[in-house]
Amino acid sequence: MIDWVAQIGARTISKIAATGRAGLMLFGAIFALPQLKNIRLTIQQIYVVGVQSLLIIIVSGLFIGMVMALQGYTILVDYGAEGSLGPMVALSLLRELGPVVTALLFAGRAGSALTAEIGLMKATEQLSSLEMMAVDPLRRVVAPRFWAGMISMPMLALIFSAVGILGGHFVGVDWLGVDAGSYWSIMQATVDWNEDVVNGIIKSVVFATVVTWIAIFKGYDAIPTSEGISKATTETVVFSSLAVLGLDFVLTAIMFGIE
Amino acid sequence: MTTRKTEILVGIFVLLTIAATLLLGLKVANQGMQANGDTYTLKAKFDNIGGLKERSAVKVGGVTVGRVESIELDSDDFTPVVVLSISTQYSTFPETTSVAILTSGLLGEQYVGLQPGFSFGDIENLKDGDFIEDTKSALVLEDLIGQFLFSRDSD
Structure with a gap:
């Protein structure tokens, strides 16, 4: 019994x-930025986490926009309101699906890779060797990856939303015959730059911070064995997905909850 | 050589993002149209504003000339005061102008319809901050049904 209580205490303390x-590492990564030679490394990492995620983001954005147009059309057409297809697709993409789905895909595509890479660097003692050579691994390894994730994910979310709206246009207008003029003009009348687009960008910046932070910390803090790395990779995807969905509710309540 | 290729690909990524932002800004949110935004405000008191919201359109004959800026309740006589912000491009509405809350389509959004009055002789134009006197409230479905039933009973 006492053992059990002691175990709970020990676990709590270790958490x-x-x-x-994690907080110290985030602090170190954020303030390790301003160095010109690090920009090269950051660009290299933007290529890895951003450009290499482009394909999956564009394809999923396209299909999500297309599916929403198809589903929305079959419901709206009963009320003769298929003109509202444009705002429906645009608002749900900009406010919710763009940031959230991008963050989930990003956690799966780039977050897990970051964890595995840093975890393996730790397991093969590359991080310790860097320290031996008086190179700060936070500055050399962690910071470029953190900033690359922070920069890439909001960009990916914007591309996701734009491609999704084009996909909705493709299905709604070109295939199902919604009037192109009403698709765009009602969308323009409904979507507000500050209210919808900027709030979506703020959401994706928050998600980017959380997902990249979790991914990097899990790698940096992994138990340096093959088992430990696989566990850390799984935890990255699970924790960041949960964090994104939970935070999304909070952010939505703050941004759109009270008129 | 690999860094060069990386840089080019990251450049393409950035360009794609800029293209997406432009699409969202100009084509989806129509930011370009709102940018030329010198406005002046008019106020109007209604008995009932129905489902009117902030940022609802203000239209003259179907042409959007402004937006609803804010909706407040007058603390003295408890009637809603609607503040309209109207583009200075349309600054010559006479004082006889009337204003009504209308609905676009059967299920559509509510908007403010301005009906410019005649301008002759000594009628002045509405200025910034003026109240529009002649207002018609929103139609409330329950009131309409009530009136209809009442008028049938009295027949």
Whole structure:
């Protein structure tokens, strides 16, 4: 019984310590930025986490826009309101699906790769070797990846929304015969730049921070064995998906909850 | 050589993002049209504003000339005061102008319809901050049904 209580205590303390390490690492990564030679490394990482995620983002954006147009059309046409297809597709993409689905895909595509890469660097003692050579691994390895994730994900979310709206146009207008003029003009009358687009960007910046932070910390803090790395990779995807969905509710409540 | 290729691909990524932002800004949110935004405000008191919201359109004969800026309740006589912000491009509405809350289509959004009055002789134009006197409230379905039933009973 006492053992059991002691175990709970020990676990709690180790979780709090892990949170502390995560906070310190985030602090180190954010303030390790301003160095000109790091920009090269950051661009290299934007290529890895951003450009290489482009394909999956564009394809899923296209199909999600197309599916929403198809589903929305079959419901709206009963009320003779198929003109509202444009705002429906645009608002749900800009406010919710763009940031959220991008963050989930990003966690799966780029977050897991970041964790595995940094975890393996730790397991093969590359991080310790960097320290031996008086190179700060936070500055050399972690910071470029963190900033690359922060920069790439909002960009990917914007591309996702834009491609989704074009996909909705493709199905709604070209295939199902919604009037192109009403698709765009009612969308323009409904969508507000500050209310919808900027709030979506703010959401994706928050998600980018959380997903990249979790991914990098899980790699940096992984138990340096093959088992430990696989566990860390799984935890990255699970934790960041949960964090994104939970935060999304909070952000939506703050941004759109009260008129 | 690999860094060069990386840089080019990241450049394409950035260009794609700019293209997406332009699409969202100009084509979806129509930011370009709102940018030329010198406006002046008019106020109107209604008995009932129905489902009118902030940012609803203000239209003259179907042409959008402004937006509803804010809706408040007058603390003295408890009637809603609607503040309209109207583009200075349309600044010559006479004082006899009337204003009504209308609905676009059967299920559509409610908007404010301005009906410009005659301008002759000594009628002045509405200025910034003026109240429009002649207002017609929104139609409330329950009131309409009530009136209809009442008028049938009295027949």
